[in-house]
Amino acid sequence: MTLGSWPRRLRERLGERGLAVLVLVGLLALAVVPLVAMPAARCKAFGGGCPRPKPPVRADPVVAKEKQVVPAEAAARGAYVALGDSYSAGVGAEATVADRNPLERCHRTSKAYYYEVARTFHFAKGSAFWACSGAKTADVLKGRYGEPPQIDRLNAGTSLVTLSIGGNDVGFSKVLGGCVVHLPWSHSCTEQGKDIAGRMAKLRQDLPALLAKITAKAPDARVIVMGYPKAFSEVQGVGGDNITVSDQQWLNARAYELGQLVRQSAAEEDRRIAARHGRGSVEFVDAYSAFAGHEAGSPDPYMNGLALNLSALEAEPRSFHPTAAGQHALAQLFIAQINKGPGRPLS
Numbered sequence: 001m002t003l004g005s006w007p008r009r010l011r012e013r014l015g016e017r018g019l020a021v022l023v024l025v026g027l028l029a030l031a032v033v034p035l036v037a038m039p040a041a042r043c044k045a046f047g048g049g050c051p052r053p054k055p056p057v058r059a060d061p062v063v064a065k066e067k068q069v070v071p072a073e074a075a076a077r078g079a080y081v082a083l084g085d086s087y088s089a090g091v092g093a094e095a096t097v098a099d100r101n102p103l104e105r106c107h108r109t110s111k112a113y114y115y116e117v118a119r120t121f122h123f124a125k126g127s128a129f130w131a132c133s134g135a136k137t138a139d140v141l142k143g144r145y146g147e148p149p150q151i152d153r154l155n156a157g158t159s160l161v162t163l164s165i166g167g168n169d170v171g172f173s174k175v176l177g178g179c180v181v182h183l184p185w186s187h188s189c190t191e192q193g194k195d196i197a198g199r200m201a202k203l204r205q206d207l208p209a210l211l212a213k214i215t216a217k218a219p220d221a222r223v224i225v226m227g228y229p230k231a232f233s234e235v236q237g238v239g240g241d242n243i244t245v246s247d248q249q250w251l252n253a254r255a256y257e258l259g260q261l262v263r264q265s266a267a268e269e270d271r272r273i274a275a276r277h278g279r280g281s282v283e284f285v286d287a288y289s290a291f292a293g294h295e296a297g298s299p300d301p302y303m304n305g306l307a308l309n310l311s312a313l314e315a316e317p318r319s320f321h322p323t324a325a326g327q328h329a330l331a332q333l334f335i336a337q338i339n340k341g342p343g344r345p346l347s
Helices: 008-035 040-044 061-064 069-075 113-120 137-142 174-178 187-219 245-275 322-342
Strands: 079-082 127-130 160-163 221-227 280-287
Touching: 008 174, 061 322, 069 160, 069 221, 069 322, 079 113, 113 127, 113 160, 127 174, 137 187, 160 187, 174 187, 174 245, 187 221, 221 322, 245 280, 280 322
Parallel strands: 079 127, 079 160, 160 221, 221 280
Antiparallel strands: none
């Protein structure tokens, strides 16, 4: 294109020099537009304005692995199995002739908290009741009264386990008997402290080992372990049964110590499960104050008082065990914990 080919009026108005400047500006604009429209070309040509690469988005391997579920759903997606000792079996809450069957040596009764828990939730694979009176940690693993080991009732399809254990390992029945029956040659109630401390130390090893075996047998289950309620109101003449107020305080303190041992063992096993991103959990239910105002000897007791077998100089099994009302109170604690969850995400 020559300047002579431009319209005569525009050429006369701008002059030859002005028209040349206009043509030059137009050519420069044509050269710059592609660079503006193409960032990569501009970056390559001028070395500036290059876009920064975006870092790759990576999914959290833990969060992305499985979706989180509501605690109650996690508990009910499989089978519910109730294990443990007399507090779980329902000793002391006898309500029917069958509950008093002397041939039923595990003394599983119709008012045990198990039944209320089983009715509250719909367990996809059903429920089973295998707690046994007198059971220790070793009995859960080896069986009692000719029954198979309680732990053998668990499998990969178990989603909820409830458990009370440790009272018999510590020997609370004998300790209570020693506090009630004051014979001339017997020791005082509190002099049993050394023996209890030794048994507590052994339980501190046996209980974590048991919980580890339970979670290995039922890796997807929520395992909820209960502490023990205090039996006495610590008021003179109320549920005393020949036990002084100071001895009541001492016995309640031992129940509290046992509960803390159970709490610590449960928390340790749960931390191990969380560390390996397991689906299950181990949780603690604090029952120490569950019977507050309803201790043994109160007008509306949740705890049975002393029933002494004088011929054998020992307390009968139902002594200082929950009544039917007490079992209902324990059921409410378990139900609340099932709905609450372990305080961390469940997958």
